[in-house]
Amino acid sequence: xxxxxxxxxxxxxxxxxxxxxxxxxxxxxxxxxxxxxxxxxxxxxxxxxxxxxxxxxxxxxxxxxxxxxxxxxxxxxxxxxxxxxxxxxxxxxxxxxxxxxxxxxxxxxxxxxxxxxxxxxxxxxxxxxxxxxxxxxxxxxxxxxxxxxxxxxxxxxxxxxxxxxxxxxxxxxxxxxxxxxxxxxxxxxxxxxxxxxxxxxxxxxxxxxxxxxxxxxxxxxxxxxxxxxxxxxxxxxxxxxxxxxxxxxxxxxxxxxxxxxxxxxxxxxxxxxxxxxxxxxxxxxxxxxxxxxxxxxxxxxxxxxxxxxxxxxxxxxxxxxxxxxxxxxxxxxxxxxxxxxxxxxxxxxxx
Amino acid sequence: xxxxxxxxxxxxxxxxxxxxxxxxxxxxxxxxxxxxxxxxxxxxxxxxxxxxxxxxxxxxxxxxxxxxxxxxxxxxxxxxxxxxxxxxxxxxxxxxxxxxxxxxxxxxxxxxxxxxxxxxxxxxxxxxxxxxxxxxxxxxxxxxxxxxxxxxxxxxxxxxxxxxxxxxxxxxxxxxxxxxxxxxxxxxxxxxxxxxxxxxxxxxxxxxxxxxxxxxxxxxxxxxxxxxxxxxxxxxxxxxxxxxxxxxxxxxxxxxxxxxxxxxxxxxxxxxxxxxxxxxxxxxxxxxxxxxxxxxxxxxxxxxxxxxxxxxxxxxxxxxxxxxxxxxxxxxxxxxxxxxxxxxxxxxxxxxxxxxxxxxxxxxxxxxxxxxxxxxxxxxxxxxxxxxxxxxxxxxxxxxxxxxxxxxxxxxxxxxxxxxxxxxxxxxxxxxxxxxxxxxxxxxxxxxxxxxxx
Ligand code: HDD
Ligand code: HEM
Ligand code: HEM
Numbered sequence: 001x002x003x004x005x006x007x008x009x010x011x012x013x014x015x016x017x018x019x020x021x022x023x024x025x026x027x028x029x030x031x032x033x034x035x036x037x038x039x040x041x042x043x044x045x046x047x048x049x050x051x052x053x054x055x056x057x058x059x060x061x062x063x064x065x066x067x068x069x070x071x072x073x074x075x076x077x078x079x080x081x082x083x084x085x086x087x088x089x090x091x092x093x094x095x096x097x098x099x100x101x102x103x104x105x106x107x108x109x110x111x112x113x114x115x116x117x118x119x120x121x122x123x124x125x126x127x128x129x130x131x132x133x134x135x136x137x138x139x140x141x142x143x144x145x146x147x148x149x150x151x152x153x154x155x156x157x158x159x160x161x162x163x164x165x166x167x168x169x170x171x172x173x174x175x176x177x178x179x180x181x182x183x184x185x186x187x188x189x190x191x192x193x194x195x196x197x198x199x200x201x202x203x204x205x206x207x208x209x210x211x212x213x214x215x216x217x218x219x220x221x222x223x224x225x226x227x228x229x230x231x232x233x234x235x236x237x238x239x240x241x242x243x244x245x246x247x248x249x250x251x252x253x254x255x256x257x258x259x260x261x262x263x264x265x266x267x268x269x270x271x272x273x274x275x276x277x278x279x280x281x282x283x284x285x286x287x288x289x290x291x292x293x294x295x296x297x298x299x300x301x302x303x304x305x306x307x308x309x310x311x312x313x314x315x316x317x318x319x320x321x322x323x324x325x326x327x328x329x330x331x332x333x334x335x336x337x338x339x340x341x342x343x344x345x346x347x348x349x350x351x
Numbered sequence: 352x353x354x355x356x357x358x359x360x361x362x363x364x365x366x367x368x369x370x371x372x373x374x375x376x377x378x379x380x381x382x383x384x385x386x387x388x389x390x391x392x393x394x395x396x397x398x399x400x401x402x403x404x405x406x407x408x409x410x411x412x413x414x415x416x417x418x419x420x421x422x423x424x425x426x427x428x429x430x431x432x433x434x435x436x437x438x439x440x441x442x443x444x445x446x447x448x449x450x451x452x453x454x455x456x457x458x459x460x461x462x463x464x465x466x467x468x469x470x471x472x473x474x475x476x477x478x479x480x481x482x483x484x485x486x487x488x489x490x491x492x493x494x495x496x497x498x499x500x501x502x503x504x505x506x507x508x509x510x511x512x513x514x515x516x517x518x519x520x521x522x523x524x525x526x527x528x529x530x531x532x533x534x535x536x537x538x539x540x541x542x543x544x545x546x547x548x549x550x551x552x553x554x555x556x557x558x559x560x561x562x563x564x565x566x567x568x569x570x571x572x573x574x575x576x577x578x579x580x581x582x583x584x585x586x587x588x589x590x591x592x593x594x595x596x597x598x599x600x601x602x603x604x605x606x607x608x609x610x611x612x613x614x615x616x617x618x619x620x621x622x623x624x625x626x627x628x629x630x631x632x633x634x635x636x637x638x639x640x641x642x643x644x645x646x647x648x649x650x651x652x653x654x655x656x657x658x659x660x661x662x663x664x665x666x667x668x669x670x671x672x673x674x675x676x677x678x679x680x681x682x683x684x685x686x687x688x689x690x691x692x693x694x695x696x697x698x699x700x701x702x703x704x705x706x707x708x709x710x711x712x713x714x715x716x717x718x719x720x721x722x723x724x725x726x727x728x729x730x731x732x733x734x735x736x737x738x739x740x741x742x743x744x745x746x747x748x749x750x751x752x753x754x755x756x757x758x759x760x761x762x763x764x765x766x767x768x769x770x771x772x773x774x775x776x777x778x779x780x781x782x783x784x785x786x787x788x789x790x791x792x793x794x795x796x797x798x799x800x801x802x803x804x805x
Contacts, residue, residue: 071462071465071466072462072463072465072466072467073462075413075414075417075458075461075462076455076458076459076461076462078417078421078458079450079454079455079458081421082421082424082454083450083451083454083455085424085425085428086424086446086447086450087447088428089424089427089435089439089443089446090439090442090443090446090447091443093435093439093443094436096427096428096432096435097432097433097436098432100425100428100429100432101428101429101432101745101746104429104746104750104754105750105754107425107429108429108754108757111421111422111425112757112761114418114421115418115419115421115422115761116761118414118415118417118418119414119415119418119765119768121414122410122411122414122415123411123768123772126407126411126772126775126776127768127771127772127775128775311439311443312440312513312515312516314440314515314516315439315440315441315443315444315515315516318444318519319443319444319447319448322444322447322448322451322452323447326451326452326455327451330451330455330459333455333456333459333460334455334459337459337460337462337463340462340463340467340470340471341462341466341467341470
C-alpha cells in the first residue's frame with residue numbers, strides 16, 4: 001500500500017509534489033473497491049437471503065411482513081453483486097475468466113437460486129391466491145440455494161481453487177455456515193424491522209443461527225492458513241502476529257457480546273433493536289479483512305496477483321474517474337432510500 | 352457436443368430471455384411517467400388507476416430483467432473468457448459505466464417508485480419514476496454502445512493481440528451506434544405500445560368499460576401508430592449504414608449471392624449455402640438495388656465477395672424477413688385502430704381479437720432483429736478483431752450442456768408464468784377495476800397512512 005504512492009519530493013519553488021505510480025496504484029485501488037463491494041453485498045444481500053431462508057421456519061401469516069421488511073431493498077442489494085462481478089470483469093479480466101470457469105457449476109447454482117427467489121418475490125404477490133404457497137416455497141429454496149453456493153465458492157476459493165473430494169467437502173461445510181450466517185443476518189434484520197411475536201421469534205432464530213456462524217468462521221480461519229504455507233507464514237510470524245491478534249480477538253469478543261445481549265432482547269421501548277445487525281455487520285467486516293490480508297496480493301490464490309491480472313492502466317483510470325464521482329452519489333441515495341423506508345415494517349393484510 | 356456450439360446456444364438463450372424484459376421496461380418507465388404527468392395535470396383518477404395497473408407489470412418485468420441480467424454479467428466470464436482477455440480494455444469501462452450510472456439508479460429508486468407513494472411527496476415520487484425511466488434508458492445506451500462497437504469497432508489499436516483504447520468518443524459513438532440506439536429505443540416503445548393495447552383489448556373483450564382501460568387503450572394505439580412509420584424509416588437508414596460498414600451482413604439479409612446491378616428484392620426464398628443460390632425465389636426485380644442504392648442499376652455487394660467470411664445466410668435472411676413482416680403488420684393494425692378511435696367509434700371485435708396476440712409482436716420483431724444483427728456479425732465476435740471460436744472458455748461440453756438444459760427449462764416456466772400473470776392481472780382488473788399496486792406483499796401500500804415525519 002505504502003509502496004504504491006511514492007512521494008517524490010521535488011523542491012520546485014518551495015512546493016512539494018507527490019507523484020503517484022499509477023500502474024502500481026490502480027490495481028490496488030480496484031482490489032480495494034472490489035473488496036468493498038463484495039463486503040457491502042454480503043452484508044446487504046445477506047440479510048435478505050437470510051429472510052428467504054427463514055421462510056422455512058416462519059408461519060404463513062408472518063411471511064408478508066417478512067417480505068415487507070426487504071421489499072424496497074432487495075433489488076438494490078443485489079446490484080452490489082453485479083458491481084463486484086463487474087469490477088472483477090473489468091479490472092481483472094484475466095482473473096475473471098480463471099475464477100469463473102473454475103467455479104462454473106457453483107456460479108450456475110447461485111444464479112439459478114437468485115433467479116428463482118427474484119421472480120418468486122414478485123410472482124407470489126401477483127398470482128391467484130391459492131398458488132401463493134408454491135411461490136413461498138420457491139422463494140425459500142432459491143434463497144437457500146444462492147446462500148449455499150456462495151458459501152461453497154468461498155470454501156473452494158479459500159483452498160486456492162483446489163479440486164478433489166477434500167475441497168468439495170470443505171466447500172459444503174462453508175456452504176452450510178455461510179447460509180447460517182446469512183440466516184443470522186436475516187433474523188437480526190427482522191429484530192430491527194418487526195415487533196411483537198415475530199420479533200421474539202426472530203431473537204430465537206438469531207441465537208440458533210449464531211452457533212453455526214461461529215463454527216463456520218472458525219473453520220475458514222483455520223483452513224486458510226493450513227491450506228497454504230504462504231498464508232500460514234503471513235499470520236504466524238512474530239511481529240505480524242502481534243498487530244494481527246486484535247482481529248480474531250475482537251471477532252470473538254463481538255460474538256460473545258452478541259450472544260449475551262441478544263438473550264435479553266427485545267427490550268421494552270424496543271431499544272437496541274438495531275444492535276444485533278450492527279454487531280454482525282462488524283463481524284462480517286472483520287472476517288473479510290482477515291481474508292483480504294491472507295490473500296493479498298493474489299486475486300487467483302497462488303497463481304495471479306492483482307497486477308498480473310489487471311486491465312490496462314488507461315482503462316482503469318477512466319473507470320476510476322467515473323467511480324469516484326458516482327459511488328458517493330450511489331451511497332448517498334441508497335442511504336436516502338433506507339431512510340424513506342425506515343421504522344417498523346407494517347403488517348400488511350392480504351385480500 | 353462441442354462446447355463452442357453449446358456455449359453459443361447458451362449465450363443466445365440467456366440474452367434472448369434477458370432482452371425481452373428490458374425491452375418492456377425501457378419504454379414502460381416513460382409511459383408510467385406520462386400517466387403520472389397526465390394525472391398531475393388533469394387530476395383525473397383514471398390516469399392514476401392506469402398507473403397502478405401498469406406499475407405492477409413494470410415491477411414484474413423489472414424483476415425478470417434484473418435476475419436474467421445478473422446471469423448475463425457472469426456469462427462473459429463463464430462462457431467467453433477470451434472476450435474479456437482481448438477486448439476487456441474497451442468492454443470493461445463501458446460495462447462499468449452501465450453499472451455505475453444506470454443499474455444503481457434504477458434499483459434504488461425503483462423501491463421508492465413502487466412502495467414509496469405514501470412515504471414521500473408526490474413530487475419526489477414523480478422524480479423517482481423519472482429516475483427509473485432514465486436509468487433504464489442509460490442502461491440501454493451503454494450496452495448498445497458496447498454491442499455496436501463489437502459490430503463496427505473504432506477508436507482503438509491492437510498491441511500484442513490486446514485492444515487498447517485510443518479515443519473514447521470514437522468508441523462510444525462508433526459508426527453503427529446512433530442508429531442502433533434509436534432503432535432499439537423505438538422498438539421498446541412499440542413493444543410496450545402493443546402490449547398495453549393488447550392488455551386493454553383483452554379487458555374490453557372481457558366486458559370491462561372502465562375509463563382507465565380506455566385511456567390505456569388509446570395511449571397504446573396512439574404510441575404504436577406514431578412510432579411504427581418512424582421505425583420503418585429509421586430501420587431503412589440503419590440498413591444503409593450497415594451496408595456501408597458490414598456489407599456482408601446486408602448481402603446475407605438480402606440473400607444476394609453476386610455483386611451486380613439490378614439486384615432483385617427477394618420476398619421469399621430458401622437460401623442454399625451448398626449451391627450458393629436461392630431456391631423457390633419470389634422477387635421484385637431491381638427492388639434491392641432501388642432500396643439500397645436508390646437506383647435500379649445501383650451495384651450491390653454480394654456474398655461472392657466474402658466467401659468463407661460471411662454469416663450463415665438462411666438464418667439472417669429469415670430473421671430479417673420476420674422483423675420487417677412484423678413491422679408491416681404492426682403498421683396495418685395500429686393504423687386501423689387509430690382510425691377507428693379518430694372517428695370516435697368503438698373498435699370492431701375482430702380487430703380487438705387481433706390486437707390481443709399482437710401484444711407479443713414487439714417481442715417477435717425485437718428478437719428477430721437481434722438475431723439478424725448478431726448472427727449477421729458471425730463468424731466474428733468483434734468484427735475484424737476476434738473470432739467467436741477463439742473466445743470460448745475451457746469448460747467441458749457436458750457442464751455447458753447441463754446448465755443449458757436447466758436454463759431452458761427454467762426460462763420456459765418463467766415465460767409461461769409471466770404471461771399467465773399478465774392475463775390474470777387483466778382479468779382481475781376487468782372484474783374488480785384497477786387495484787392499487789401490489790407492494791411488498793399485498794395490494795395495500797397506497798392505503799397505508801403516510802408515516803409521520805421522524
Ligand atoms: C419492434 C421492433 C422492430 C421493428 C418493427 C423493426 N425492427 Fe429492425 N431491429 C429491431 C427491432 C425492430 C431491433 C431489435 O431493435 C434491432 C436489433 C439490433 C438493432 O440495432 O435493432 C433491429 C435491427 C435491424 C437491422 C440490423 C442492423 C444491423 O445489424 O446492423 C436492420 C437493417 C433493421 N432492423 C431494419 C428494419 C426495417 C427496415 C424495419 C421495417 C419494418 C424494421 N427494422 C422493423
Ligand atoms: C448488447 C449487448 C450484447 C452483447 C455484448 C452481445 C454479445 C454476444 C456474444 C459474446 C455472442 C457470442 C457469439 C456467438 O454466440 O456466436 C453473441 C451471440 C449472440 N447474441 Fe449477442 N450480444 C448482445 C446483444 C444481444 C441481444 C440483445 C440479443 C437478443 C436476442 C443477442 C442475441 C445473440 C444471439 C442469438 C447470438 C448467437 C449467434 C450465433 O451463435 O450465431 N445478442 N452475442
Ligand atoms: C441490447 C442488449 C441489452 C439491453 C438493451 C439491456 C438493457 C437492460 C436494462 C434496461 C436493464 C434494467 C432492468 C430492466 O429494466 O429490466 C438491464 C438489466 C441488467 N442487464 Fe441488460 N441489457 C442488454 C444486454 C445485457 C448484457 C449483454 C448484459 C451482460 C453484461 C446485461 C446485464 C444486465 C444486468 C446485470 C442487469 C441487472 C441490473 C440491476 O441489477 O438493476 N445486459 N439491462
